[in-house]
Amino acid sequence: MNIINIEHIAKVYQVGTEEVHALRDVSLRIDKNEYVAIMGPSGSGKSTLMNMLGCLDTPTSGKYEFNGVSVSQMSDNDLAKIRNKEIGFVFQTFNLLARSDALHNVELPLIYAGVSASERKERAEQALMDVGLKERMHHKPNELSGGQRQRVAVARALVTRPSIILADEPTGNLDSKTGEEIMILFNEIYEKGNTIILVTHEEYIAEHAARILRIKDGLIESDSPVSNRFIPKARFATEQA
Amino acid sequence: MSRFALLSFEFKESMLIALRAIRANKVRSALTMLGIFIGITVVVLMTTAIKGIDNSFQKGISALGSDDLYIDKWTWFTNNEWWKMRNRRNITMEDYEKFKEMAKLPVAIAPEIDTRQSLKYQTYSVDNVFVLGTTAEYVRTTNFTFDQGRFFSDVESKSARNVCIIGSDIAKKLFPLGNALDKEIKIGNEPFRIVGVLTEQGSFILGAFNPDERAYIPIGCVFRNFMNRAHGSITIDVRAANTAMIPDTKAEAEGLMRKIRGLSFNQENDFGINQQEGLIDNFNKVTGVIKIAGLFITGLSLFVGAIGIMNIMFVSVKERTKEIGLRKAIGAKRRSILAQFLMESSFICLVGGVAGLIAAILLSFLVNQFIVTSVDYSAVVIAIVVSLITGLVSGFAPAYTAAKMDPVEALRFE
Numbered sequence: 001m002n003i004i005n006i007e008h009i010a011k012v013y014q015v016g017t018e019e020v021h022a023l024r025d026v027s028l029r030i031d032k033n034e035y036v037a038i039m040g041p042s043g044s045g046k047s048t049l050m051n052m053l054g055c056l057d058t059p060t061s062g063k064y065e066f067n068g069v070s071v072s073q074m075s076d077n078d079l080a081k082i083r084n085k086e087i088g089f090v091f092q093t094f095n096l097l098a099r100s101d102a103l104h105n106v107e108l109p110l111i112y113a114g115v116s117a118s119e120r121k122e123r124a125e126q127a128l129m130d131v132g133l134k135e136r137m138h139h140k141p142n143e144l145s146g147g148q149r150q151r152v153a154v155a156r157a158l159v160t161r162p163s164i165i166l167a168d169e170p171t172g173n174l175d176s177k178t179g180e181e182i183m184i185l186f187n188e189i190y191e192k193g194n195t196i197i198l199v200t201h202e203e204y205i206a207e208h209a210a211r212i213l214r215i216k217d218g219l220i221e222s223d224s225p226v227s228n229r230f231i232p233k234a235r236f237a238t239e240q241a
Numbered sequence: 242m243s244r245f246a247l248l249s250f251e252f253k254e255s256m257l258i259a260l261r262a263i264r265a266n267k268v269r270s271a272l273t274m275l276g277i278f279i280g281i282t283v284v285v286l287m288t289t290a291i292k293g294i295d296n297s298f299q300k301g302i303s304a305l306g307s308d309d310l311y312i313d314k315w316t317w318f319t320n321n322e323w324w325k326m327r328n329r330r331n332i333t334m335e336d337y338e339k340f341k342e343m344a345k346l347p348v349a350i351a352p353e354i355d356t357r358q359s360l361k362y363q364t365y366s367v368d369n370v371f372v373l374g375t376t377a378e379y380v381r382t383t384n385f386t387f388d389q390g391r392f393f394s395d396v397e398s399k400s401a402r403n404v405c406i407i408g409s410d411i412a413k414k415l416f417p418l419g420n421a422l423d424k425e426i427k428i429g430n431e432p433f434r435i436v437g438v439l440t441e442q443g444s445f446i447l448g449a450f451n452p453d454e455r456a457y458i459p460i461g462c463v464f465r466n467f468m469n470r471a472h473g474s475i476t477i478d479v480r481a482a483n484t485a486m487i488p489d490t491k492a493e494a495e496g497l498m499r500k501i502r503g504l505s506f507n508q509e510n511d512f513g514i515n516q517q518e519g520l521i522d523n524f525n526k527v528t529g530v531i532k533i534a535g536l537f538i539t540g541l542s543l544f545v546g547a548i549g550i551m552n553i554m555f556v557s558v559k560e561r562t563k564e565i566g567l568r569k570a571i572g573a574k575r576r577s578i579l580a581q582f583l584m585e586s587s588f589i590c591l592v593g594g595v596a597g598l599i600a601a602i603l604l605s606f607l608v609n610q611f612i613v614t615s616v617d618y619s620a621v622v623i624a625i626v627v628s629l630i631t632g633l634v635s636g637f638a639p640a641y642t643a644a645k646m647d648p649v650e651a652l653r654f655e
Contacts, residue, residue, distance in 0.1 A: 051649050054570070056570060056648050056649050056652075057649055076574075076575060077574045077575060077576075080569065080572050080573060080574045080575075081572065081574075083569075083570060083571065083572050084571060084572020085572070089570050089571060091567075091652070095563065095566075095567040095570075095652070097564060097567075099261070099265040100261065108568070108571060109571040109572055111254050111258075112568075112571065112572040112573050112574070112577060113572065114247060114250055114251075156571070160572075
């Protein structure tokens with residue numbers, strides 16, 4: 001079954017007296033265990049599409065079904081529930097709580113899911129272990145490197161066992177070497193059977209995905225599988241060295 | 242999870258989040274608490290001081306006796322033209338004697354007249370003391386209790402012996418080392434033997450009426466030493482049997498006094514029959530203004546503290562826009578965000594309020610040196626409730642702003 005089923009959605013913003021058509025007519029299906037990269041220049045509507053996919057925003061018109069449930073007309077609170085349970089976000093700027101250690105940052109979505117403190121700790125520790133940060137659990141973001149911070153963010157996205165991971169320029173704030181480490185991590189997550197949607201404007205990052213979706217002027221310009229996808233190897237070379 | 246379990250879970254978690262935020266901004270939180278701290282301290286202290294003033298007055302009234310009538314040349318607390326009253330005939334000792342003979346209802350009747358004199362003992366002296374001349378029966382118009390000794394006797398009173406009773410403040414000033422009984426002091430230039438010292442009444446609010454600062458001597462001594470009998474107008478203190486008897490006693494007194502003074506039916510009373518009610522009304526009028534003004538001014542400081550909280554919470558919300566965006570993105574509902582910020586502001590207020598309360602209780606011991614008072618239990622409860630409400634009210638607008646933020650906008654905020 002499709003996890004994401006979008007039919008003819010459009011999004012219109014009112015900026016002053018002018019109407020901005022961020023998305024015009026987009027239809028899209030994403031299956032379980034797909035690895036999709038969304039590409040497009042700035043102003044193309046890719047951010048709007050990402051917000052829509054992440055249930056952060058609702059379309060002006062059209063239909064959006066997530067796991068068979070229509071979310072296009074949902075209330076704020078119901079959207080919050082969907083985001084909490086079904087979607088793991090990874091942001092370009094990490095968005096970690098500066099004053100909390102890695103463990104608490106990873107626990108955060110579980111708090112809103114109503115998980116008890118002891119189970120939260122257990123699951124957050126496991127998630128941090130999965131991204132190779134077992135030793136750094138009690139470090140605050142400013143005591144971690146950029147790559148480590150992003151790995152904390154990935155652990156936070158994974159901890160609720162969501163249906164999709166939605167990553168917005170996850171390597172945008174990292175140098176190419178640490179960026180590559182994050183892409184190795186994503187590949188692992190993908191190979192474990194997760195669904196990943198990656199928003200990027202870098203061609204070589206997009207080539208890690210199995211399918212590339214190009215957006216331009218609020219429309220899907222092309223949607224094609226990647227014939228020889230780049231599969232990164234060697235896990236966390238820098239840390240092990 | 243049941244609905245209740247869910248709510249208590251959310252309550253607990255919001256509180257933990259709020260505590261983290263407060264801990265993360267220690268200095269700022271402490272400064273904000275200071276506003277509420279000062280507000281609660283002054284409000285509680287003011288309430289306590291007002292209570293002390295009330296207490297003092299009530300004590301004084303009950304020491305003087307609340308069932309008393311005062312027959313006086315002057316009508317107290319009235320708008321009657323003072324020049325008419327000034328021209329009234331004096332109330333004389335003869336009037337008193339006739340009245341005492343004829344009156345049936347009062348349980349005690351005593352004349353009194355004031356004179357201001359200096360009191361001396363060895364090198365100690367107190368100037369301008371209200372020395373009250375009266376008879377032995379006076380003590381029965383009051384509720385005086387004695388620290389040492391007794392009131393003067395009927396014999397001492399009738400023969401105008403040089404004996405006196407002094408109030409506790411006078412005793413402290415003339416005899417710092419205590420033991421005033423049987424000592425000889427000088428009132429004016431006359432020697433008087435102390436036969437009694439009154440227990441402290443602590444009714445400073447009564448001013449000249451305060452028994453603590455008075456001395457009592459036989460009325461004959463006043464006329465012999467300090468005042469020409471023809472010039473002084475006395476007051477007749479009349480004690481009714483009980484409060485219910487006051488109207489009857491008053492009516493009898495009025496009838497008798499008109500008879501004694503030889504007034505015909507068409508003449509106005511040329512005397513006043515006064516009650517403490519007048520005193521109480523007057524007191525309430527004055528202290529009412531003090532209470533309202535005091536509570537208003539101290540309430541303002543609490544209000545300023547509340548504005549401080551609101552201000553800081555707005556800054557805090559603005560500063561943490563991105564955090565709010567993230568929390569919403571990963572699944573925080575509106576009410577979670579609302580609760581988080583409301584908890585933060587109420588916790589700051591509660592801690593500030595409790596600290597303020599403790600400070601007020603400590604300071605009230607200091608106030609107690611001047612005004613006998615203590616912090617009420619009700620003040621404790623009210624202070625805590627008020628600080629909580631302050632936190633909720635002043636935190637609501639900022640918390641609501643945070644709760645209704647659009648996650649997309651908030652995440653984009655730099």
